[in-house]
Amino acid sequence: MSLLCWNCRGLGNPRTVRVLHHLVKEKKPNVVFLIETLCRGNTMEKIICKLGFEGLFVVNPIGRSGGLALLWKENLFLEIFNYSRQHINAIIRNEDGSPGWKFTGFYGFPNAARRWESWELLRLLKTFQPSAWLCAEDFNEILDQSEKQGAALRRISQINQFRRALEDCDLSDLGFSGPRYTWCNNKRDDNFPQERLDRAVANTEWCSRFNYVRVQVLEAICSDHNPILILFNDVPYETGPSRRAFKFEAKWQLDPECNDISKAAWEQEVLESNQLKDIRARLSACQRDLTRWSKAKFRRDAELLKQKSRRLLELQGTNSPNQIEDIKQIQKDIDTFLKRSKMLMLKPHLDALTFVHVY
Structure with missing residues (x-):
């Protein structure tokens, strides 16, 4: 199973929609969680018609900011449990009748003055069942200074608040492969700030259920955030060749x-x-x-x-x-x-x- 998560910074741009289609076609995720869609439900309907997803849950933006969307395949037993402007909480159940688990698509408050509200929300979400829990996407915070480059250092108090929230929720970082930083302002200056804001975390029960977990930081073709792909299963991944069904393109x-x-x-x-x-x-x-x-x-x-x-x-x-x-030129070439x-x-x-x- 796989989940694609991305702070796409607006799906009103045709270029962003093209990249989303490309990611879905190449990575074939079962679930997609999007942040900062800047799109209302009717626009999202039109977009996912071409993506091959049957399930869609939308939290509309306020004005010209925000907006969340969760997309899932028809064969997935997914139920929306609760939501806010900063999260979508879903229960994913298994076909074999075994206990389900909880997935939270999370968006930490961009405003540092309100960041504490994000951590209180995490603590609240911990109390909901099922207890096996995977939480992912843009937390808008780092876990240590090594996850930031350029500009001023992050205040230690901010970092510690994030750490304490994860500890209180028994959530551990699942690691990653790919670029170290998932956000960049894409401006060539002396500061050139980069940070690792996008990540996947899970509690002990979820990790014990899924022994084979990989988190890949993908290339940022557009947006200032890299998408992340979470792959997991209770058996090793098959790497051998597979025969694809014929499809007329x-x-x-x-x-x-x-x-x-x-x-x-x-x-x-x-x-x-x-x-x-x-x-x-x-x-x-x-x-x-x-x-x-x-x-x-x-x-x-x-x-x-x-x-x-x-x-x-x-x-x-x-x-x-x-x-x-060079990065901008390659991004343009790909588009x-x-x-x-x-x-x-x-x-x-x-x-x-x-x-x-x-x-």
Whole structure:
């Protein structure tokens, strides 16, 4: 199972929506938690129609700030338990009937003067069942000075308040792989502030239930926050090859070769005893030939995108202001690629959606 969490800084920007689609397609999360969506429920409905999620819970922004959203797959037994402007609390139950566990998508108050309210909210959320608890995303605070670079040091009292709140809730940091800092102001100056604000924490009971847990800090293609991907299971991850079901991609229609490939495959000589078997054989030929053609046609583009994404992650991990211009250029290149490749042309499934609006 996997959860994607991201302070996206506004889904009203088409570029951010493209990146979200790309992340969902590449990482295939079961749950997505978004912060600072700056979008109301009706806008979020339109966005998730193309993402393949059936569940949506929205906490609307106030004016031009805030906004939370939780998205989940249809086969997931997820129930919203409570929420506020700073969190969404959900219970995730297992198909086998074993006890469920609690997931909290959390957004710490950006205003340092109100940060104490975030920690009181955490303590309150601890009291709700089930007791196995995973909490993740933007806490707007660091655990020690090593999680901050540039600008003034954080006050020790602020750090200690965060630490005490996690201790009181029996929450421990799950660690990470990838860039050390998850937030950057993206400005080339002497201070060049960077901080690790986005993280995943869990209590002892949750950690004992899921022995294999990984938290990956992903590349920041847009927004000043890196997304984080949480992967976990009670068995080791399978790394072997898997066979994917055939899916006709809408972007293929933009290439004239697609029609030629389909026509040639359909008109191949087929020796079958009845019409139904004849049609099945022709469809199988189209599937086979289109799959081979698409792999040859788009593999280079896909590999180029992966190379740029890896390079972006590498540069963001250097923590150097001298790399800002290179980072921005690669971010622009990736967005141009996503726009050109028409990755977002997916058929909406409105009938299968479950929408919940919170006003």
